[in-house]
Amino acid sequence: MKIFTAEQIRACDQWTVQHEQVSSLMLMEKAAGRCADWFASQIKSERFWIFCGNGNNGGDGFAIARMLYRKGFDIDVFIDFKNPEYSEDARINLQKLKEISGVDIHDFRQVSEMKFKQDTSIVDAIFGSGFHGSLSLDYQKLIAFLNSIQANKVSIDIPTGLSADGLSDSESVFIADHTLSLQFWKKSFLHPETGNFCGKVHILDIGLSPEFIQKTDTSQYIISDSTVQKIYRPREQFSHKGTYGKVHLIAGSYGKIGAAILAARAAVRTGAGLVTVQAPECGFSILQTACPEAMMLSTGNIFSENLHYEEGITYGIGPGLGTESETQNAFLEFLKKINKPIVLDADALNIIALDNAHLELIPKNSLLTPHPKEFERLFGTSANSFKRLEIAKENAEKFGIFIVLKDRYTQIITPKKTVYYNITGNPGMATGGSGDVLTGIITALLAQKYSSEEAAILGVWLHGKAGDDAAKMNSEEALIAGDLPESLGRVFNELKNSHYKKTTK
Ligand SMILES: NC(=O)C1=CN([C@@H]2O[C@H](COP(=O)(O)OP(=O)(O)OC[C@H]3O[C@@H](n4cnc5c(N)ncnc54)[C@H](O)[C@@H]3O)[C@@H](O)[C@H]2O)[C@@H](O)CC1
Numbered sequence: 439m440k441i442f443t444a445e446q447i448r449a450c451d452q453w454t455v456q457h458e459q460v461s462s463l464m465l466m467e468k469a470a471g472r473c474a475d476w477f478a479s480q481i482k483s484e485r486f487w488i489f490c491g492n493g494n495n496g497g498d499g500f501a502i503a504r505m506l507y508r509k510g511f512d513i514d515v516f517i518d519f520k521n522p523e524y525s526e527d528a529r530i531n532l533q534k535l536k537e538i539s540g541v542d543i544h545d546f547r548q549v550s551e552m553k554f555k556q557d558t559s560i561v562d563a564i565f566g567s568g569f570h571g572s573l574s575l576d577y578q579k580l581i582a583f584l585n586s587i588q589a590n591k592v593s594i595d596i597p598t599g600l601s602a603d604g605l606s607d608s609e610s611v612f613i614a615d616h617t618l619s620l621q622f623w624k625k626s627f628l629h630p631e632t633g634n635f636c637g638k639v640h641i642l643d644i645g646l647s648p649e650f651i652q653k654t655d656t657s658q659y660i661i662s663d664s665t666v667q668k669i670y671r672p673r674e675q676f677s678h679k680g681t682y683g684k685v686h687l688i689a690g691s692y693g694k695i696g697a698a699i700l701a702a703r704a705a706v707r708t709g710a711g712l713v714t715v716q717a718p719e720c721g722f723s724i725l726q727t728a729c730p731e732a733m734m735l736s737t738g739n740i741f742s743e744n745l746h747y748e749e750g751i752t753y754g755i756g757p758g759l760g761t762e763s764e765t766q767n768a769f770l771e772f773l774k775k776i777n778k779p780i781v782l783d784a785d786a787l788n789i790i791a792l793d794n795a796h797l798e799l800i801p802k803n804s805l806l807t808p809h810p811k812e813f814e815r816l817f818g819t820s821a822n823s824f825k826r827l828e829i830a831k832e833n834a835e836k837f838g839i840f841i842v843l844k845d846r847y848t849q850i851i852t853p854k855k856t857v858y859y860n861i862t863g864n865p866g867m868a869t870g871g872s873g874d875v876l877t878g879i880i881t882a883l884l885a886q887k888y889s890s891e892e893a894a895i896l897g898v899w900l901h902g903k904a905g906d907d908a909a910k911m912n913s914e915e916a917l918i919a920g921d922l923p924e925s926l927g928r929v930f931n932e933l934k935n936s937h938y939k940k941t942t943k
């Protein structure tokens with residue numbers, strides 16, 4: 439699914455009005471209808487306070503107010519009495535609303551004097567994708583007041599004060615529990631500094647032109663279920679373990695053998711034909727007990743100093759590896775021997791980060807899976823996550839590598855600077871060892887002859903889905919990394935079923 443800028447969304451809006459049998463007023467009616475249906479089916483409140491601005495976001499708010507009133511809800515609408523200028527479609531919808539005697543329209547400056555009943559929901563239709571600059575004092579006070587109220591809060595299209603494309607200049611931003619975004623994801627929903635204001639994002643299809651969407655280029659995408667279904671290949675009937683590749687995980691050291699176990703369990707559950715763990719002997723008995731499906735190769739006593747290289751193996755290196763000087767030397771020598779894509783995580787990245795020259799040793803099309811701190815060690819600090827993404831793009835291109843930048847919405851950055859955001863997963867996965875599982879998953883997919891790009895996209899999606907399945911079983915709080923490989927089976931079954939549904943009657 440493509441992510442468009444605010445400007446592209448505006449162009450899509452205009453194109454739809456010019457090329458399809460629909461006026462901008464009808465489009466607003468459709469958008470408002472989808473929102474009103476969502477409110478009626480998802481929100482328990484009997485009454486709504488709807489705050490409307492002077493542009494089309496406000497227009498959506500007026501139409502939503504009318505529709506919710508007709509559905510039997512108690513509605514109060516708040517506008518800016520000091521500014522009588524409206525966009526054409528907002529003006530028409532305000533007029534329609536004024537014709538309904540049961541809806542009270544107030545100046546928003548009166549809100550703090552009004553009695554607030556507990557089950558009221560607050561709707562923010564003040565500013566949407568047309569917002570720029572910062573808010574005047576009156577609006578800042580309004581947003582501060584609304585943010586201070588305990589209520590269910592919903593933003594239409596985008597929380598007021600936020601920009602669709604990145605950081606905004608506004609100091610005050612409406613804090614929503616839900617954002618009903620029209621047709622598209624916006625980039626700002628996907629980054630921590632801005633996404634925190636959106637609450638849960640719901641994308642409502644308002645039927646904008648598929649032709650425009652198809653022909654308009656972008657370099658940023660959401661990984662949708664349909665993208666993953668196209669990548670996924672079910673297993674072949676006449677296959678054997680050799681068909682599904684040999685994985686070697688170079689992982690674990692004294693006190694961190696769990697990381698190797700988690701990666702190994704994930705690799706066997708992701709369908710690799712044969713999995714071997716290269717680890718120090720101190721971990722052998724626990725590894726062989728915890729994951730008997732995997733074989734072992736010794737790399738030392740309590741840390742790795744002697745790595746084994748063989749042709750035809752897919753390597754995933756780093757979880758719990760340690761950064762002893764012997765391990766550093768062994769790993770860097772090992773890198774020089776490899777000429778096909780590998781997966782590098784955790785301490786493998788920390789060793790590379792010790793010297794910029796090490797980056798040159800990474801085979802082309804390899805996958806690096808840093809969390810933000812590891813990313814900083816590799817490529818330097820950045821002021822915010824938008825700048826970090828730009829640095830990631832430059833380096834992915836420069837070194838011909840895929841960077842899997844782990845976050846709430848993990849970003850995959852390709853050597854061509856395309857960005858894929860993953861939206862599966864949940865905060866339950868913020869627990870030690872989740873990243874080790876991802877290394878096992880991606881390495882197993884690479885071994886099964888998925889391309890680096892496919893392995894990254896399918897891998898992060900599967901990992902997040904497994905997290906969602908595990909949270910359903912165990913709650914986000916009680917989720918532990920070891921649950922993730924156990925959940926993969928249900929995720930694969932779902933994926934396989936949707937694959938066959940697409941190809942059979
Ligand atoms: N994307 C689409 O296809 C559709 C979009 N619609 C709505 O239209 C919205 C975009 O409408 P607009 O382009 O009119 O933009 P907005 O309504 O988001 O904002 C523009 C209005 O806000 C004012 N404004 C902007 N920045 C301000 C600031 N810092 N302080 C005070 N006032 C400020 C402008 O003067 C203008 O009146 C979307 O967010 C969505 O809600 C829907 O009506 C239907 C279809």
Ligand SMILES: Nc1ncnc2c1ncn2[C@@H]1O[C@H](COP(=O)(O)OP(=O)(O)O)[C@@H](O)[C@H]1O
Binds near residue numbers: 863865869871875
């Ligand atoms: N709030 C969150 N929502 C969704 N996924 C998350 C969240 N926090 C962490 N994750 C995921 O969990 C994994 C954590 O990886 P990492 O930090 O390397 O953990 P570890 O080093 O303990 O294995 C990443 O894949 C990340 O995307």
Ligand SMILES: [K+]
Binds near residue numbers: 564565596597
């Ligand atoms: K809004």
